[in-house]
Amino acid sequence: MSSKTAGADPIELLETAFRSAMGAALGDEYAETDPIIKSSQNPQFGDYQANFAMGLAKRLGRKPRDLAQEVVDALDLSAVAEPAEVAGPGFINIRLKPGALGHLLDAMDQEALGVQPDPDPHSVAIDLCGVNVAKQMHVGHLRSTIIGDAIARIYERRGRKVFRENHLGDWGLPIAMVIDQLRRAETDLDRLTLPDLDRAYRDAQLSARADVRGLARAMEPPVAGPHRRAELEEQNAGAHEAMENAKRTLVKLQQGDPSIREDWEKLIRVTMDAVYESYELLNVRLGPANNRGESFFRDRLPDVIDAFVREGVAVEDEGALVVRFEDRDRPLLIRKSDGGFLYATTDLAAVRFRVHDLGATRVIYVVDARQRDHFRDIFDAAKKIGWDRTADGAAAELVHIPFGSVLGEDKRPLKTRSGENVTLRSLLVQAIERGEKEVISRAEDPAAPTHGAPRSELQRIGQAVGIGAVKYADLSNDLVRDYVFNFDRMIAFEGRTGPYLQYAHARICSIFARAEIDPESLRDRAVLPDEPEEKTLALMLLKYGGVVDDVARSLEPHRLCTYLYELADAYSSFYQKCPVLKADEASVRDSRLRLSDLTRRVLQDGLDLLGIEAPQRM
RNA sequence: GCACGUGUAGCUCAAUUGGAUAGAGCAUCGGCCUUCGAAGCCGAGGGUUGCAGGUUCGAGUCCUGCCACGUGUGCCA
Numbered sequence: 271m272s273s274k275t276a277g278a279d280p281i282e283l284l285e286t287a288f289r290s291a292m293g294a295a296l297g298d299e300y301a302e303t304d305p306i307i308k309s310s311q312n313p314q315f316g317d318y319q320a321n322f323a324m325g326l327a328k329r330l331g332r333k334p335r336d337l338a339q340e341v342v343d344a345l346d347l348s349a350v351a352e353p354a355e356v357a358g359p360g361f362i363n364i365r366l367k368p369g370a371l372g373h374l375l376d377a378m379d380q381e382a383l384g385v386q387p388d389p390d391p392h393s394v395a396i397d398l399c400g401v402n403v404a405k406q407m408h409v410g411h412l413r414s415t416i417i418g419d420a421i422a423r424i425y426e427r428r429g430r431k432v433f434r435e436n437h438l439g440d441w442g443l444p445i446a447m448v449i450d451q452l453r454r455a456e457t458d459l460d461r462l463t464l465p466d467l468d469r470a471y472r473d474a475q476l477s478a479r480a481d482v483r484g485l486a487r488a489m490e491p492p493v494a495g496p497h498r499r500a501e502l503e504e505q506n507a508g509a510h511e512a513m514e515n516a517k518r519t520l521v522k523l524q525q526g527d528p529s530i531r532e533d534w535e536k537l538i539r540v541t542m543d544a545v546y547e548s549y550e551l552l553n554v555r556l557g558p559a560n561n562r563g564e565s566f567f568r569d570r571l572p573d574v575i576d577a578f579v580r581e582g583v584a585v586e587d588e589g590a591l592v593v594r595f596e597d598r599d600r601p602l603l604i605r606k607s608d609g610g611f612l613y614a615t616t617d618l619a620a621v622r623f624r625v626h627d628l629g630a631t632r633v634i635y636v637v638d639a640r641q642r643d644h645f646r647d648i649f650d651a652a653k654k655i656g657w658d659r660t661a662d663g664a665a666a667e668l669v670h671i672p673f674g675s676v677l678g679e680d681k682r683p684l685k686t687r688s689g690e691n692v693t694l695r696s697l698l699v700q701a702i703e704r705g706e707k708e709v710i711s712r713a714e715d716p717a718a719p720t721h722g723a724p725r726s727e728l729q730r731i732g733q734a735v736g737i738g739a740v741k742y743a744d745l746s747n748d749l750v751r752d753y754v755f756n757f758d759r760m761i762a763f764e765g766r767t768g769p770y771l772q773y774a775h776a777r778i779c780s781i782f783a784r785a786e787i788d789p790e791s792l793r794d795r796a797v798l799p800d801e802p803e804e805k806t807l808a809l810m811l812l813k814y815g816g817v818v819d820d821v822a823r824s825l826e827p828h829r830l831c832t833y834l835y836e837l838a839d840a841y842s843s844f845y846q847k848c849p850v851l852k853a854d855e856a857s858v859r860d861s862r863l864r865l866s867d868l869t870r871r872v873l874q875d876g877l878d879l880l881g882i883e884a885p886q887r888m
Numbered sequence: 889g890c891a892c893g894u895g896u897a898g899c900u901c902a903a904u905u906g907g908a909u910a911g912a913g914c915a916u917c918g919g920c921c922u923u924c925g926a927a928g929c930c931g932a933g934g935g936u937u938g939c940a941g942g943u944u945c946g947a948g949u950c951c952u953g954c955c956a957c958g959u960g961u962g963c964c965a
Binding site: 310311312361442443601641675708748762764769784828839887888 | 912944
């Protein structure tokens with residue numbers, strides 16, 4: 271504990287003490303061994319425990335309990351804890367002294383709230399959202415956007431420079447197909463609406479996407495009927511023509527044809543304006559500055575190919591250029607046999623840019639789990655050519671966060687009743703409407719703190735509540751799993767939901783509002799957790815910095831969600847049992863006010879890391 | 889076919905990355921508002937962690953083999 275910002279997390283303090291005891295009891299070389307300090311699950315085992323003894327005894331061929339006892343005998347924790355006890359097969363249980371708890375909370379009572387800065391001075395690049403400019407955002411974009419934004423906020427909170435990279439689908443054949451389709455339908459691009467665009471996208475897909483596989487299948491035994499075959503052949507002929515048109519349009523676009531170029535820009539303007547509106551509703555920190563999509567990398571693709579050829583990492587195969595891997599059959603195609611580039615080519619250009627130009631030592635892809643294989647190949651190809659090292663020689667880690675799909679009640683990917691993709695906007699509007707409805711109806715109660723508040727404020731709160739419910743529901747699951755989207759459950763506002771956390775926060779705000787106390791004025795008052803509920807709350811508060819650190823490392827925001835729920839839960843129990851403003855003694859009241867203030871700030875800060883607002887009242 | 893992923897309470901999910909008696913929420917049942925916000929609190933019931941082996945002081949977690957579901961799978965992105 272040498273640094274000026276002595277960590278508030280007692281785990282560090284205990285680690286230091288244990289290391290020195292292990293050195294003293296077992297020999298200096300053991301002062302480097304990890305004592306494996308964890309907070310205890312069950313209060314009967316104390317507040318913290320050291321779990322090193324079992325594993326270490328195994329390696330030393332000794333009895334774990336004896337080993338544990340020797341270290342305990344050399345341990346001096348008298349300043350902060352009761353004497354440590356050896357229990358079970360060799361666990362060491364530690365119980366903090368109430369006074370120490372107060373001092374640790376004092377140490378935590380700073381702007382950082384116990385969150386430690388990340389020692390890595392390099393930046394982090396996060397690939398998120400990945401909107402396709404040829405169509406409207408749909409539920410598929412929800413997760414990537416809010417998970418990516420939350421992770422970005424967590425890294426920023428720990429002092430890292432973060433580049434949120436919105437890898438727009440704004441170039442290539444699909445765009446050319448849509449432009450073609452719009453021209454064919456003689457759509458006025460100055461009046462282009464999103465439904466027009468979605469229709470054009472779908473029609474373009476239908477007319478151009480040949481049912482090649484269907485045809486191939488129909489030709490294999492058992493051969494499909496002649497009628498079906500003729501139908502497929504006709505489709506394919508039409509598809510072929512549409513595809514050829516699109517390719518010609520793409521060439522013109524690439525050559526800078528002014529008229530095509532103009533249409534392309536109009537198209538992007540229409541979709542992106544709507545995208546920015548959704549960002550606003552979602553409360554994510556994304557805007558035009560984050561756009562770095564396929565069109566940005568288009569000029570770098572030939573150089574990517576050159577590099578792979580020059581370094582001998584890619585080889586020709588059946589006319590295409592591929593990267594092969596030792597441990598799998600599937601190669602990665604980086605150039606088609608007709609000389610065209612693929613999305614893999616763009617992704618490799620992006621890896622290089624993020625590591626070399628942005629200097630990121632962690633490049634995080636928040637892209638759904640279906641692209642697992644793809645990113646595995648991309649990352650391995652990047653490693654083969656050495657693009658996993660920054661200009662100043664630091665190793666860059668490429669990580670894919672393979673999140674699961676949003677499902678409907680039927681356990682199939684979420685669709686509207688008519689089978690269309692659910693637009694993100696309609697989903698957000700619905701969430702906001704329900705949030706507003708709840709907030710407004712509760713404000714009708716004359717006893718409610720929101721009673722008589724202006725409608726505009728109630729709407730603002732309702733939006734925060736509705737969006738908070740959706741975000742918490744999404745972020746609180748382990749990301750790799752699919753999850754069932756259920757509005758009623760996430761907006762029930764009961765139990766483990768976003769609004770529960772917001773409620774706990776608002777309730778603390780109203781304590782200070784009611785008493786007209788400025789929390790700053792209490793900074794010199796002692797905090798003395800005495801009741802069990804106070805102690806539980808205090809221990810929970812001290813975990814915050816460690817949780818943020820853990821989530822930044824593991825990229826599992828649901829751990830932060832769980833923590834915040836447990837904190838709010840601990841506060842609710844405390845609030846029920848321990849009168850704050852009505853405490854019998856002034857010293858108890860002040861102590862509880864400080865506990866309340868710290869809880870409020872951690873809730874607000876933690877919710878902010880999740881991109882969830884914390885209204886003062888609701 | 890092959891590869892990857894997921895199987896935990898009636899439902900939706902956790903489980904400090906191998907630690908002590910597998911925990912929450914919803915739903916069900918029973919208590920708590922003339923004292924700081926009941927969107928709340930306290931309590932009860934509910935489990936062969938898909939199945940079978942294995943590794944070790946200890947396995948929901950690691951290994952092997954099955955089963956079920958899902959996703960991906962050479963010139964779309």
